[in-house]
Every structure is written in C-alpha cells, then in structure tokens.
Amino acid sequence: MLKLSNLFGDHAVLQRNRTIVVWGWCDPFAMVKGQLGAVSAASRAGGDGRFTLRFPALPAGGPHKLVVEVKETGETVVSSDLLIGEVWVASGQSNMEFCAGGLTSRIESIRKECSPSIPLRMFTVERNAQIAPPLDAGGAWQVHLPEEVDSWSAVGLFFGRKLHRELNVPVGVVVSSWGGTIAEAWTSREMLMENPDFAADVARYELEVGRPDFWERLSPEELAIPFRENLSINHRLEPLLPPLSERGVQEGWFAPDFDDSDWEVVQLPRSWQEIGIRFNGIIWFRREVEIPPDWAGRDLCLSIGAVDKHDVTWFDGVEAGRTGEGLETVHWNQPRNYRIPGERVHAGRCVIAVRNYSFLYDGGLIGPAEQMHLAPADGTGSALSLSGAWRYAVESNIGCMCDRISIMGTGNPNSYGMLFDNMIRPLIPMAMRGVIWYQGESNQQAPQRYRRLMEDLIADWRFRWGQGRFPFLQVILAGFRTPGSYQQEAEWPRIREAQALAAVSSGNLTASAIDLGDATDIHPHRKQEVGERLALAALEQAYSRPVVGSGPVFREMAIEGSAIRLYFDHCGAGLTAHGRELAGFYIADRFRKFHPASAVICENTVLVSSPEVPLPVAVRYAWADNPEEANLYNSAGLPASSFRTDVWEV
Structure with a gap:
C-alpha cells in the first residue's frame, strides 16, 4: 500500500538549499517516518492516505538513500542513488518536447558526451489528458547515459549540461511538455476564470463535458487511450460531418467566365477567423491576374502560400492541384505550390480559384504574403504577387464543428486547464529552482491575448508552488516561414512582443531564438544554442552570476x-x-x-x-x-x- 510519488524514485535529483518536500500514499491516518541521508522527517497521512514529509534543506551532493516507513505496519520503500543539486521544470510544446534523437546529424557526438559521471538526470512526465487527472506524475528518472539520451528533450539536455558545467553541482530537469498545445491548457481553471478573454468559454466547456451524451459518444478505445488527440477528434467528428457540398463545382465557380461580381472582397493572406467567419465548411476564393506576353507557353509555378486544411486549386478553369483529404489536419500550415504546364499558359487575363475546405478550428489562405505568387517555373523573371484583394463566397456552412463535437475534454490536451491538472499539478510542491518554457506557436492566431495569458500562467504557477517569484524563462520564438523584411500583419512578431512584455512585467529574462530558425521547419535543429541561452538567463537571474543573460x-x-x-x-x-x-x-x-x-x-x-x-x-x-x-x-x-x-x- 505504501507508495512514493514517482518524482522521488531511484536516481532522483532533489533541490539543494531548500526544504525538500516528499509525498506519497499509504493507509489513512498512518504514521510515516522518512530518512534522507543524515536528515529525518515524520508525518501522518490524511483520510485519503496522502502524506507529506518535509526534510531540512541539504547542500549539493550525494548519492543519498531515501527510506520511508509506515510505523504501524513496518512497510518500507527505499529509493537509491539520489542527488542533491539544482532542479528545473521544462515545459511547453513541441520545441521543448523535441528529442535529442531527432538531431540526426549530431546524435553520435551527443551520445559520446554522455556519462554517469556527469550528474545530469531527466524525468519526462508521461502525456495525460483526462477529465479526472492522475494523482501522480507518470515517468521515471533517467541517468545521463548514451542509451537513454535519445529520448531526452534536446533543449532540456543542453540547458542542464551548461548549468552543470557552470555550477559544478548535480542538475535534474523535469520535462512536462506536449507538442501543439496552447498556453490555456497549461493554466489552471481557477486562473482562467479570472481572465475575461476565457472565463465564459471555460464555463461553457465545463457544462458541455458534464452532459451524459458527451461521455456516451466516446468510444471505449478513446477512454482507454486518453492522450491520443487525433483519434479522439476523429471518432467524435466523423459521424457529425454532413456530406460535402458540390454546388460550387457544379455551378462552375472555378471557370474564368463565372460572374463573381457579387462576391465579397477580402485581403489575403488571412484566416477565416480574421474575416469574421465563425463556422466550418467550404469557402471559395477567386483572383484575376494578367499574364505577361513573354510567359505564354512557359511552365509556371503557382504558389498560394499555406492553406488551413484542404484545398483544390484551379488555374484558368483547369485543376492545378489539390492537397488534403478526409480528416487530415497535417496540411494546415504547409505551402501549396502547383506546376502549370506551358500548354495551358496564355497571355492576358487569367483566373485563379481556390476551394478551401476546413472541417475543424479555423480555415483560410494564411500565407505568408511572400509565398503567394505566380512565376515562371525556371526561376527567370519577376513574380506576380497573389497577396492582396481576392473575392470570396461561402459554398457550405456546416456550423462550428468545435462546438458540435465538444472538441475539448478527455483525450484533447488543448482543453482548458487540462495539462495543468494532468501534468503540472502532480509536480507541486516539489522543491525546484525555476521553469524554462518554449511555447507560443499554437497561440499565434490570437497574439493580442497572449501577453495577459502568459502573465497569468506565470503568476499561477508561482502562487501554487509557494516558492516565491522563481525564474520563469521563456524562449522567444525562432524565425519561421519565408525570410522577409517587414510584414504589417504578421502574427509571430506579435507573439514575440507578448512574450517579451510578459517577461518584463513578471521580472524574468528571456532567451531569444529569433536567429536560430528554419524557414521550412517549425522545429529548427539549433537546440543547443537555445538550451545554452536559457542557461545564461538562469545563471544571471537565478544564481546572480556575472554574465549577460539576455539579448537587448x-x-x-x-x-x-x-x-x-x-x-x-x-x-x-x-x-x-x-x-x-x-x-x-x-x-x-x-x-x-x-x-x-x-x-x-x-x-x-x-x-x-x-x-x-x-x-x-x-x-x-x-x-x-x-x-x-x-x-x-x-x-x-x-x-x-x-x-x-x-x-x-x-
């Protein structure tokens, strides 16, 4: 019956120079005693069987043994090879989750630097997204060994290595991250209810997940594997989707001579949400261009930028290409580039038509503007920009599918407060030094909300941990998409601005990755620089070392x-x-x-x-x-x- 939290298993790293809090479960009201190295603690379990032991602060060192015993029964658990040093929580989305094994060109050299003599260890919290969250964090501590390091967070690994080199003490990194997740999921329900941007939505969500039919339509497979988001979404969504409309195709909305004079005009790139469309379905976009005489008979490259969900694209009445089918969501940020054979290219007026289908979340031709152009395929000559004014019309309005399928709830990590409850709350009140955070990409469509959201999240975690104003070090987003100069309506600089302002208002440093990006990969591989820049910020803010810990x-x-x-x-x-x-x-x-x-x-x-x-x-x-x-x-x-x-x- 006696069980310690997984955070205090073999090879754990515990925070030095702070009261060490250890907890677990046993029989209700039992007397529990603990011995950690040379110090001891005692407590009595509550009615739910949970107990908490508070050991006096210890200096860096080890290895130590932790022995916990139930007085009445003599039942004992022992954790071995514990070190006392510096503990940091690493959280966020996929760029924090990105494993060292994904750095294929460097993994051999990374492995060669691994050794158990380097006291660096990592605990990776298992993914979980349940309405009824777990009491304990799933996972186990791993030692800095070549056979272990492939699965480690690359940013967390390089952060920990540099901290150990500079401080010469053991370092433990507790990684709690999940790719593609929004900051709202990492914020507690109580804090979200204090934010006017989210309070009403949280209340609606809570009512929805309390309905009997919400649970009745979940399959046994979904309930058994609660963290498989796409499985959960597809099971709920597929039965509710109406047959796709074919009206636009049947009426020739793609034809050059189709009369679109009564269609609305919109400036692209832009998402449906930015246009004011609050439903899913099918929307058509049309634009006229003038083909230069010297392009006649030449192959062209038609680039319309990224399209949210699926598209079918026509060039002068003939299909040029299509991307996406079924319930695929993987194409939402991928640029569309279609080759137009020379025999279809003539000088003068030409019409480009795009049938955009979005069955979930947002939709639209989302660019960026620099990727929207028509140009000779051989790369000679200047391109015709396709950003700017397009005409659009709604072919099919199937309603807001997010509302209809109750997309939030068990199985979806992007539910309000879900990851705080499942993957952060079980870590509290573990003694630690601070947090490193790499997230923001998934909040790009509402950058105006992000500053307040991050200020709330930081304050929330600090309050609940009860360890004062500990450092909360954010990574400022790396560059992504086609390199450009000035983009008036770009979203990522506004996210970066929100990150920086939240850092200043909460008294934190940041690590900018703006120069470490990859135009074609949202997961750039220069993770060592990111981790080491975070370590510099930590050295200045947390340890008062005479270093420069932030960019200007x-x-x-x-x-x-x-x-x-x-x-x-x-x-x-x-x-x-x-x-x-x-x-x-x-x-x-x-x-x-x-x-x-x-x-x-x-x-x-x-x-x-x-x-x-x-x-x-x-x-x-x-x-x-x-x-x-x-x-x-x-x-x-x-x-x-x-x-x-x-x-x-x-």
Whole structure:
C-alpha cells in the first residue's frame, strides 16, 4: 500500500538549499517516518492516505538513500542513488518536447558526451489528458547515459549540461511538455476564470463535458487511450460531418467566365477567423491576374502560400492541384505550390480559384504574403504577387464543428486547464529552482491575448508552488516561414512582443531564438544554442552570476527632430551589428505608414531615421515571421527580438 510519488524514485535529483518536500500514499491516518541521508522527517497521512514529509534543506551532493516507513505496519520503500543539486521544470510544446534523437546529424557526438559521471538526470512526465487527472506524475528518472539520451528533450539536455558545467553541482530537469498545445491548457481553471478573454468559454466547456451524451459518444478505445488527440477528434467528428457540398463545382465557380461580381472582397493572406467567419465548411476564393506576353507557353509555378486544411486549386478553369483529404489536419500550415504546364499558359487575363475546405478550428489562405505568387517555373523573371484583394463566397456552412463535437475534454490536451491538472499539478510542491518554457506557436492566431495569458500562467504557477517569484524563462520564438523584411500583419512578431512584455512585467529574462530558425521547419535543429541561452538567463537571474543573460530589450524611445532614439536594457558591454550594417528597422510617419530606415548604434542606444519620414512617430524592428535583416546583438552575442514602440492595432 505504501507508495512514493514517482518524482522521488531511484536516481532522483532533489533541490539543494531548500526544504525538500516528499509525498506519497499509504493507509489513512498512518504514521510515516522518512530518512534522507543524515536528515529525518515524520508525518501522518490524511483520510485519503496522502502524506507529506518535509526534510531540512541539504547542500549539493550525494548519492543519498531515501527510506520511508509506515510505523504501524513496518512497510518500507527505499529509493537509491539520489542527488542533491539544482532542479528545473521544462515545459511547453513541441520545441521543448523535441528529442535529442531527432538531431540526426549530431546524435553520435551527443551520445559520446554522455556519462554517469556527469550528474545530469531527466524525468519526462508521461502525456495525460483526462477529465479526472492522475494523482501522480507518470515517468521515471533517467541517468545521463548514451542509451537513454535519445529520448531526452534536446533543449532540456543542453540547458542542464551548461548549468552543470557552470555550477559544478548535480542538475535534474523535469520535462512536462506536449507538442501543439496552447498556453490555456497549461493554466489552471481557477486562473482562467479570472481572465475575461476565457472565463465564459471555460464555463461553457465545463457544462458541455458534464452532459451524459458527451461521455456516451466516446468510444471505449478513446477512454482507454486518453492522450491520443487525433483519434479522439476523429471518432467524435466523423459521424457529425454532413456530406460535402458540390454546388460550387457544379455551378462552375472555378471557370474564368463565372460572374463573381457579387462576391465579397477580402485581403489575403488571412484566416477565416480574421474575416469574421465563425463556422466550418467550404469557402471559395477567386483572383484575376494578367499574364505577361513573354510567359505564354512557359511552365509556371503557382504558389498560394499555406492553406488551413484542404484545398483544390484551379488555374484558368483547369485543376492545378489539390492537397488534403478526409480528416487530415497535417496540411494546415504547409505551402501549396502547383506546376502549370506551358500548354495551358496564355497571355492576358487569367483566373485563379481556390476551394478551401476546413472541417475543424479555423480555415483560410494564411500565407505568408511572400509565398503567394505566380512565376515562371525556371526561376527567370519577376513574380506576380497573389497577396492582396481576392473575392470570396461561402459554398457550405456546416456550423462550428468545435462546438458540435465538444472538441475539448478527455483525450484533447488543448482543453482548458487540462495539462495543468494532468501534468503540472502532480509536480507541486516539489522543491525546484525555476521553469524554462518554449511555447507560443499554437497561440499565434490570437497574439493580442497572449501577453495577459502568459502573465497569468506565470503568476499561477508561482502562487501554487509557494516558492516565491522563481525564474520563469521563456524562449522567444525562432524565425519561421519565408525570410522577409517587414510584414504589417504578421502574427509571430506579435507573439514575440507578448512574450517579451510578459517577461518584463513578471521580472524574468528571456532567451531569444529569433536567429536560430528554419524557414521550412517549425522545429529548427539549433537546440543547443537555445538550451545554452536559457542557461545564461538562469545563471544571471537565478544564481546572480556575472554574465549577460539576455539579448537587448527595448525600454523606451525619444523623438529627436527627424530621428528616433531607442534605449535598451541588457546591452552588456555595448550593442553591436552582427556581420554587417545595422538593419531590420522601420520607421513610421504621422499617417502610421512604415518605411525602411537607417539605424546607427550610439553606445547603448540606436538612432533610427529615414529621409522619407521627416516627422517620425514610431519604430518597429524585426517585424516579420522570419526577419531576414535583423542583426542587433549585444556584446555577449545575444540577439534582440521583435519589438515596436507603438501600441497600434496592427
């Protein structure tokens, strides 16, 4: 009957210099005694059988043995090879979850550096998404061995290695992460109810998952394997989907001579949600282009950017290509590139039509704008941009499928508070030093909410752990998608801005990965730099080491005639331009139009100006999903992230 939490099993790392809290379960009201190295503790279990032992703080060292005994029965459990050192929680979505084994070009060298003599250990919390959450965190501690490290979080591994090198004490990393998850899932229900952006939705969700028919329509397979999100979604969704409409095809909405003059006009790229569409179904988009005479008879590449869910695309009345079928969701952020044979290409007016089907969540032609173009397939000549004005019409409105299938609930990690209850609450009140966090990609469609959400999440975890204002170190999102200069409506710079502002307001440092991205892979492989930058932030914030732990952070601006001077914190010994002249800055006139700007470093400030803007009012930097020009760093070689001096809507 006696059982310790898995967090205190063999090879565990326990936090030094803090009261060590150990818990487990036994018979109700039994007397429990514990011995950890040279210190002891005692407690009595509650009516539910849970007991908590609080051992006095210990210095770094070990190995120790933990012995826990029930006085009345003599039942004993023993955990061996425990170390006392530094413990960090690593959480977030897929870039935190990304395993070292996925770094295929480096895995052999990573394994060669593994040794049990390096006191680095990792506990990976098993995935769980149940309405009735577990009492204990699933998982076990692993030792720093070549045969173990492939499954470790790569960021957590490199973070732990650098901390151990710098501190020369054992390091334990508790990884609790899940790919594709939103911050709302990692925030407690109680905190979400304090946030006006989410309170009403949380209340509706709780009523829905309490309905008998919610549980009756779940298959036994879903209930037995609660963490398989796609299985859960498909089982609930498939019976509710109506037959697909074919009206648009039957009426020739793809034909060049079809009259679309009564269709609405929309600026693309844009999601359905941004247009104001709150349902799922089928929407058509059409756009006319003028084919240059010298393109006639040449193969073309038709690129419409990423499409949320499925598409069928026509070029001048003939199908050019299609992507997605059934209930696939894997294509939602993949660019569409279709080859048009030369025999179908003629000079003059041409119509491009896209039939966009979304059966869940959002939909739309989501770009980015730089990936929306028509150009000769051989790469010669300039491209015709396809971003901008398109006409659209609704072929089929099947309602909001998220509401109809109660997408949230058992089996879906993106339910409100689900991962806090299942994968964070079981860790509390484990003694630890702080949190490293890599998440944000899944909240990109509502960046305006993200700052408050992260401020709430940080405050929530700090309150519940009861260990004061511990460090909560975020990774500022890496560059992704086609490199570009300035993107007015880009989402990722707004997420980066929200991350940075939440860090400042909560008294935390960040680790910017803006220069470590991959245009074609949302999971860039430069995880060592990410982990080591997080370690630098930890060394400064948590351990007061004389290091520069953050890239430059914008503080304030001052207008000086026809220029704007920007002031920064975390400059180290000074600001630098990495590799070339300082770039990536844009300056706005009084009409809020941004122009490319020149920028000059003056000690720890940057002076920004443009001859086109005699009366400047604002500056933006690295304002793109994957900014190709941004090169502002500090003396420690750490980059500045996206920021702006204005607070305008876009």
